[in-house]
Amino acid sequence: MKPMKEKNSHCIDDVPYKHYDWARVVGQNCENIVGYVPVPVGIAGPIPIDGVEYPIPMATTEGALLASTHRGARAISMCGGCHSVVLAEGMTRAPVVGVPTLAEAGALAKFVKEQFPLIKAAFESTTRFGKLLELKPCVVGRKVFLRFRAFTGDAMGMNMVTKGVDKALSVIQEHFPKMEVLALSGNYCTDKKPSAINWIEGRGKSVVCEATVTADVVERVLKTSVDRLVQLNIDKNYIGSAMAGSLGGFNAQAANVVAAVFLATGQDPAQVVESSTCLTSMTKTETGDLIISVTMPSIEVGTVGGGTGLQAQHAMLEMIGCAGANQAQPGANSQLLSRVVAAGVLSAELSLMSGLVAGHLLSAHMKLNRKQH
Amino acid sequence: MKPMKEKNSHCIDDVPYKHYDWARVVGQNCENIVGYVPVPVGIAGPIPIDGVEYPIPMATTEGALLASTHRGARAISMCGGCHSVVLAEGMTRAPVVGVPTLAEAGALAKFVKEQFPLIKAAFESTTRFGKLLELKPCVVGRKVFLRFRAFTGDAMGMNMVTKGVDKALSVIQEHFPKMEVLALSGNYCTDKKPSAINWIEGRGKSVVCEATVTADVVERVLKTSVDRLVQLNIDKNYIGSAMAGSLGGFNAQAANVVAAVFLATGQDPAQVVESSTCLTSMTKTETGDLIISVTMPSIEVGTVGGGTGLQAQHAMLEMIGCAGANQAQPGANSQLLSRVVAAGVLSAELSLMSGLVAGHLLSAHMKLNRKQH
Amino acid sequence: MKPMKEKNSHCIDDVPYKHYDWARVVGQNCENIVGYVPVPVGIAGPIPIDGVEYPIPMATTEGALLASTHRGARAISMCGGCHSVVLAEGMTRAPVVGVPTLAEAGALAKFVKEQFPLIKAAFESTTRFGKLLELKPCVVGRKVFLRFRAFTGDAMGMNMVTKGVDKALSVIQEHFPKMEVLALSGNYCTDKKPSAINWIEGRGKSVVCEATVTADVVERVLKTSVDRLVQLNIDKNYIGSAMAGSLGGFNAQAANVVAAVFLATGQDPAQVVESSTCLTSMTKTETGDLIISVTMPSIEVGTVGGGTGLQAQHAMLEMIGCAGANQAQPGANSQLLSRVVAAGVLSAELSLMSGLVAGHLLSAHMKLNRKQH
Amino acid sequence: MKPMKEKNSHCIDDVPYKHYDWARVVGQNCENIVGYVPVPVGIAGPIPIDGVEYPIPMATTEGALLASTHRGARAISMCGGCHSVVLAEGMTRAPVVGVPTLAEAGALAKFVKEQFPLIKAAFESTTRFGKLLELKPCVVGRKVFLRFRAFTGDAMGMNMVTKGVDKALSVIQEHFPKMEVLALSGNYCTDKKPSAINWIEGRGKSVVCEATVTADVVERVLKTSVDRLVQLNIDKNYIGSAMAGSLGGFNAQAANVVAAVFLATGQDPAQVVESSTCLTSMTKTETGDLIISVTMPSIEVGTVGGGTGLQAQHAMLEMIGCAGANQAQPGANSQLLSRVVAAGVLSAELSLMSGLVAGHLLSAHMKLNRKQH
Known part of the structure; x- marks a missing residue:
């Protein structure tokens, strides 16, 4: 295979890079930067x-x-x-978790509704501005999707919410020790994908x-x-x-x-x-x-x-x-x-x-x- | 109302505009340009x-x-x-047209299928690269949506297709003189909106x-x-x-x-x-x-x-x-x-x-x- | 567990069963019949x-x-x-098949378009009324969904189409010997489920x-x-x-x-x-x-x-x-x-x-x- | 036009009607009954x-x-x-109402959230079993869809909910005298139509x-x-x-x-x-x-x-x-x-x-x- 670089490395000269404050960008907004x-x-x-x-x-x-x-x-x-x-308003993040039985999935869905203040406190302990507004569970067999929705001040808020969710999950886990966090995002959020849930429930x-x-x-x-x-x-x-x-x-x-x-x-x-x-x-x-x-x-x-x-x-x-x-x-x-x-x-x-x-x-x-x- | 300009016209100074070939942009890619x-x-x-x-x-x-x-x-x-x-591959555009009766709407839907070569010739008379591949009609009462799909060479092709559609419609109109073009795009295309039709039929x-x-x-x-x-x-x-x-x-x-x-x-x-x-x-x-x-x-x-x-x-x-x-x-x-x-x-x-x-x-x-x- | 039958077998008396020609029903329209x-x-x-x-x-x-x-x-x-x-009009059925490579999946999708007459002949050899009208392939990795659409006379046509599809697949398999039929219905039909494909492509x-x-x-x-x-x-x-x-x-x-x-x-x-x-x-x-x-x-x-x-x-x-x-x-x-x-x-x-x-x-x-x- | 009745009135003889307690049906479950x-x-x-x-x-x-x-x-x-x-569980009904301004639409959406107990009391005054569980507003310009969700005991509950909604609306109207009820069902319920809202929010x-x-x-x-x-x-x-x-x-x-x-x-x-x-x-x-x-x-x-x-x-x-x-x-x-x-x-x-x-x-x-x- 002919290495890519030799073929077209010259084009890079047409990409501007001067007169720009790279200090603000590097390590924050982009990597492998060429201009x-x-x-x-x-x-x-x-x-x-x-x-x-x-x-x-x-x-x-x-x-x-x-x-x-x-x-x-x-x-x-x-x-x-x-x-x-x-x-x-409210940014959302929906992790997906697994539990050992359907009964426990049902119990978890009930728990997050009834113990919302407890979870809200855990979530908000991680942030100065974030306020947890809602937690919508969705049970599919032994998996549960938990859609957290939070006020995030002037930030778009994805990172703020992800951090709060991480903490909230650890508190939920104290009550459901067999619960396994399968992923911090289970697509029930939904971020950057067309979905009815955002249309109906709102996001941002x-x-x-x-x-x-x-x-x-x-x-x-x-x-x-x-x-x-x-x-x-x-x-x-x-x-x-x-x-x-x-x-x-x-x-x-x-x-x-x-x-x-x-x-x-x-x-x-x-x-x-x-x-x-x-x-x-x-x-x-x-x-x-x-x-x-x-x-x-x-x-x-x-x-x-x-x-x-x-x-x-x-x-x-x-x-x-x-x-x-x-x-x-x-x-x-x-x-x-x-x-x-x-x-x-x-x-x-x-x-x-x-x-x-x-x-x-x-x-x-x-x-x-x-x-x- | 306090005029906007006085409030924050200074920020414009932070928007770069030098070292850029504006000749390529003006009148083509943007208007009211500030940088x-x-x-x-x-x-x-x-x-x-x-x-x-x-x-x-x-x-x-x-x-x-x-x-x-x-x-x-x-x-x-x-x-x-x-x-x-x-x-x-194929870029699409779907005008919506109106006809005086449901029977004529049905006849139009039939016509564009049976006379596809005629319409294709009209479409392709407007373009060097474009090739009309398909025309899918959708009748709703006395309105007909006509989804044209065309090969557009190396262009994304929206303009090429719009031009071809315009010509094709004028040929269809010769056979349906009472047909009225309501809009060159009737959202059945579908451009820049989430829709099942692109997911199922493809676009681009x-x-x-x-x-x-x-x-x-x-x-x-x-x-x-x-x-x-x-x-x-x-x-x-x-x-x-x-x-x-x-x-x-x-x-x-x-x-x-x-x-x-x-x-x-x-x-x-x-x-x-x-x-x-x-x-x-x-x-x-x-x-x-x-x-x-x-x-x-x-x-x-x-x-x-x-x-x-x-x-x-x-x-x-x-x-x-x-x-x-x-x-x-x-x-x-x-x-x-x-x-x-x-x-x-x-x-x-x-x-x-x-x-x-x-x-x-x-x-x-x-x-x-x-x-x- | 208390057997169900003892509990409520008496209610069966309220279900009518007389004055009805059961000969037409048994073995055709229902089983385990009680009335x-x-x-x-x-x-x-x-x-x-x-x-x-x-x-x-x-x-x-x-x-x-x-x-x-x-x-x-x-x-x-x-x-x-x-x-x-x-x-x-046209009833549909969409089997899902698997092939060993993506390239072969692409080739299969191309084949069914180009060799439509061959597949149509195979399909129609199984039926007096059925006419294959269209075959729409959908490639997902190494799986291919094949949506057959056929005229089925005065029958709703699901069985007629399923039979024709079965035959058509055996002919396709001659050209793609490594193709495996995963299921005669891959839900791309779509039968008895809400789906955009029927709304956009029609069914029946x-x-x-x-x-x-x-x-x-x-x-x-x-x-x-x-x-x-x-x-x-x-x-x-x-x-x-x-x-x-x-x-x-x-x-x-x-x-x-x-x-x-x-x-x-x-x-x-x-x-x-x-x-x-x-x-x-x-x-x-x-x-x-x-x-x-x-x-x-x-x-x-x-x-x-x-x-x-x-x-x-x-x-x-x-x-x-x-x-x-x-x-x-x-x-x-x-x-x-x-x-x-x-x-x-x-x-x-x-x-x-x-x-x-x-x-x-x-x-x-x-x-x-x-x-x- | 040849009258229908002469053509095929004989077939009615094949439709059973005897041995059936019509008293239960007439005026309740069906009209124009032939059997x-x-x-x-x-x-x-x-x-x-x-x-x-x-x-x-x-x-x-x-x-x-x-x-x-x-x-x-x-x-x-x-x-x-x-x-x-x-x-x-919960049956839903979503009337659509109109108000004179967007601001009032926003106020109405806020009101039904904040004054939920008031609306709940009105709803429940019409029913022995029904319990109003939720009221989800959806503002579109100057129209507001109000999705009521209620527990309805052992009834499927559409009528029970419709009755409660009617009463609830009259109480809301006291606070929004310019509000006009456009229809008791605005399709945001959604009844008997495929829609994401039931899939995501549940119904029944x-x-x-x-x-x-x-x-x-x-x-x-x-x-x-x-x-x-x-x-x-x-x-x-x-x-x-x-x-x-x-x-x-x-x-x-x-x-x-x-x-x-x-x-x-x-x-x-x-x-x-x-x-x-x-x-x-x-x-x-x-x-x-x-x-x-x-x-x-x-x-x-x-x-x-x-x-x-x-x-x-x-x-x-x-x-x-x-x-x-x-x-x-x-x-x-x-x-x-x-x-x-x-x-x-x-x-x-x-x-x-x-x-x-x-x-x-x-x-x-x-x-x-x-x-x-």
Whole structure:
């Protein structure tokens, strides 16, 4: 076998590595490093969210995405902005354990419900911010999956929860000495995989964001009509997705915005998988205007840890006003970030759906994307 | 409302923008640009795939991911590498159209099956490389979703297919003059949303990749046993995911690798959603060794277009040996990239599963990730 | 352990067994027989389907179901009846086979596509009516699932297909001598289990049925308005089901009718699982009337075999006019039965949705169902 | 249009109606009655469940089903029977309501969590047995789905819960006077439709049942080996179902038994849809024996109401020893019925899987089913 290195080691020269503070990265964010990949970043908006204006930073190489999101944000801004609610929050981790009998599995499931305070105390002994909110058991024969859900302050929280779970398991084990921890993650969490449990139970922040866009703005700015938007939303985002067998994909392009904001702000791009699940609804008001909303039950974001400490990513969080841990109100920064994500998705949904109705999907992409071919 | 700009315009200074060839980006890959976000990139492997060594370039800010993937690649390399098959390929786009009666909807569904050559000719008149492979209709009342699937050479192909679909629809319309194109995408495609249709029908490249790892290497390098790996794969990747109501998420961390390779090579990170669906299987051979495989039906990649032309991303493709369009064998470059993605996933699955069995998930992440807290 | 028989053998006296032709049943439809369970049967409708009136026979113990379906059928009849299309048909069976290498698995998947005529000939050598329509392979490591889909005349067809598959496999094995048949059914069929593959690919008959109901009839007979029906259909059948993580359950009560008609006509009630998947759509026409449709991709019915030969069940098929095998046009009888099922579902959807809007769900059920409590 | 009645009114003569106590049925269980359909009923087992023997009454027209279930029950009985746990129970109903703003939707979701005791009191004021256990809200824009889950004694409980929900809503409305009840069922329940929410949250009884079958019995009675059973369970019930995109269908034939026991005991056959979701697991013990379990999270059964009061169906419940309401321990009868269902499924899974491994699926069905062709 011809060794790989000789073939193409020269290309490495095209990968930038200078002018970068590697001290922050090495041993924390990456290994076997050869440099960095620059991803262009732009700002859509600003968009008023619950009365305050925020920018939507997006890092992407997909032409037209930023312009489209910006157009949607502008239309929404012209009508007073959007409103949001964070319905619930909590990062999850679900170890799988084994016990010697089905009866003991049943007893374990009962125990973790009845002795929740005991387990909560053990979990919280490992963390300053983490608060155990819920423990959902799932028995399969002699195996038990234990889905822990915890408030994790401004961190996305996977590591915090994993640490708390580890401790909680050791306390449970005192009462079930024959219990064996098979793995700290049994996929019932579920992390970075499409699954109904996150759609139904939530993971990270569960956010709904909506705006009312006047018929006038729909026509002048978005070049379409409320009726056509509402109808296409039914045909595409409800029926089309239903026929495709989608779980949580009842939207036009939520993932585009989630991925772009995640990259811009140092989030984990693998978590786009579940963070982008979204149902987009559109309704016509009695006065003929459009209400558009996005329901996103599992936006997994943090403003400390992971890639959020890197200079450019941190700058983007600062621009939003949510960098680092919120000392006054732990969790408020990551909540704000989740609302910016949702507002960005709302904007992009509005814009793309308008474009689809008007039939200029193709032309926009062609114009922006195809120069190099 | 206090204007956003005054509040935090200073942070922009921390976003790098110098030493970058913006000419390539402006008007193609991004708008409203303020600079770029650097994402650290490293190389896992090399790993022999079907007898040839390839690097696995990964851009990530998640500590331990590269080291873990590298460890898996090394174990596989020590046992002769991995094998892969590309079972099928084809990018899809599914417009939704309306007709005046149910009978006409039925007739349209029949027509596109019977007159496939006619539609294929129209589609292919718009493209040098594209070949229409299949057209699957789905009738819902008086609406018809038409899922076009086409070979798109070395491009990921969304734009190519959209263009071909546009032309094909105009030919269909000659036979169904009352047909109205409601939208060029009716979510039956399905792009960037979790859906069963991609899992079952495939989208992009459908790849299976496998390796045999000797019991000796499992023990010495991965610090566990074949039996424990096989059992955990059942408990976590089959049963845990089944109980979580997963569609296509029968793996440990496929999305981590898919996202990292996508970022490193200029792919669309929003397509991680469906490109990361994967079933990981593990079996013990009669001689006591481990066979591990990953089945990934919808890896959406290209080596031309999108972000692949940017300098650093292009360099990564060159390092693999799959940059640009393959003149001799159109499609071979993007196929190779899909096989590298699958081999990377295979490596990371092997390594993480071993770590979970051995119980060092927590310690690895803690050591690498938590310094800054 | 106290033997069961002594405890409660007396109850057997309450199970009827006289006045029944057991010769038809023994050794064919049931074993360990102690008698029969009578299920009350009634007739909803008639309803005009594509211009001809048909009754909807329903066997049920759920009070109000027949009355409700009948009311819907009457409203539809007053507006000229319903229209239907059978878009596709074919019973499926998917064995799972194993081969020694991944390469051979890939080769096998390729072989069954390229040598389809050979396999078709083998399949059809075992049956007078069966026609192999499609063979969809699915490779997972060294295992291959082969989903055979065949036209089966007027039989539901599971046995016919299983027999053909058995023969087809023996022919494939000649070319892949190391192939091992692991099981004649590998769950990729999928029979009697909720799965996306039937929803997307169809199984049995794929039927769409629709009706236009005038605003006047909606108001006078159904006591509601078109606007309210259309809106509730969105809120409940699209959004509610989407949020519940449904695959194919975008309807109000399709399963009620499917189960009742299946019981009345001797179908397999376990196949209600997939036969009842249905998307109900409602739209307002420009003239203010209601278009309602049901899309049902996997209605599994037959008019020969199974329970269809039993006297009462056969009488119900005769009443519809679809008993036994259609000599002139094989398959026409089972197609008709599938259209009657769909028309029944259409009627019941219309009626229940109207009742829900009007708020009399509770009262209807209470009045009819609760006497005995 | 030729009137239907003239064509085929004679067939009605073949539908039995004599010797039946119609007084119990009319106005309660069916309307437009023309007679009854007899479904042959037999007894599989008995099988010891948690130390007591029970029969498995099954009404079916599918040949071989009873014999197969009986064989499985016999193998399990020879090894001491099976064990079961009822992990949770509760019937659900989820109305959908509308409020004027997103903020109010968020407030409503918060209110029902914080004021649960108030709502519980209202709910329980309508029922002697019902106990409200949980209220899970789901906000989508300005709509809220409220999934009530209640203990319902020995009744399946849909009507009991609907009544309690109606009352609870009127109390909620006092605090949210602008709230509009859009429908008493918003499909988030979910009743009679495949959906992840029942699989994950449970509905009716959540039961796990398991047995240890010795290697000797596997070989002598079931004619196969433990290793082959365990492997086929992986290939078919885990991987095959995963590839088919199944939600809750990780079993071989659970629906067959559920449908047959439901018919025999007067349950609602439309609820087979979700009551048959099941994951079958098989493991080899250290001593070489087989542990088989079935995990069934949503078995919807009752021993009062619906069809349970009809003579033959009631007799079957009496034979089991669970007819009517359990005065001493409300709910114990319906719990017992759910355990018998699970034990029947366990038996049938064991038997069919053994038959598939041994390759006699075809022959058994052919011999029993095909006489009339």
